Amino acid sequence: MGKSKGARINITLECECRNNQKNNKNINKRKSGIFRYTSTKNKKNTPNRIEIKKFCPNCNSHKIFKEIK
Numbered sequence: 797m798g799k800s801k802g803a804r805i806n807i808t809l810e811c812e813c814r815n816n817q818k819n820n821k822n823i824n825k826r827k828s829g830i831f832r833y834t835s836t837k838n839k840k841n842t843p844n845r846i847e848i849k850k851f852c853p854n855c856n857s858h859k860i861f862k863e864i865k
Contacts, residue, residue, distance in 0.1 A: 803840045809833040809861035811852040829854065833861055 810832050831854050837846055845863040852859045 803838050804836050805839055807835055807837050807846065807863050809835060809846070809848060809850070810864045811854065811859050811861055813852060813855045813859055832864075837863075 810830065831852055833848075833850060835846075835848075847860050847862050849858055850861045851857070852861070
């Protein structure tokens with residue numbers, strides 16, 4: 797049997813512009829659709845949801861990506 801990974805879990809990060817796409821149709825976009833990053837976090841050290849600033853190809857700029865369930 798392999799060792800357990802401990803308290804590290806996989807998370808999915810999604811851009812906050814996803815909710816604004818319905819309202820703002822004339823935004824300068826490169827692609828249509830939803831873009832997501834995946835990462836891991838230690839649940840003991842960071843019990844809250846993570847917010848990381850990353851590049852969003854849909855918005856064509858750096859935006860805040862929030863952890864989703």
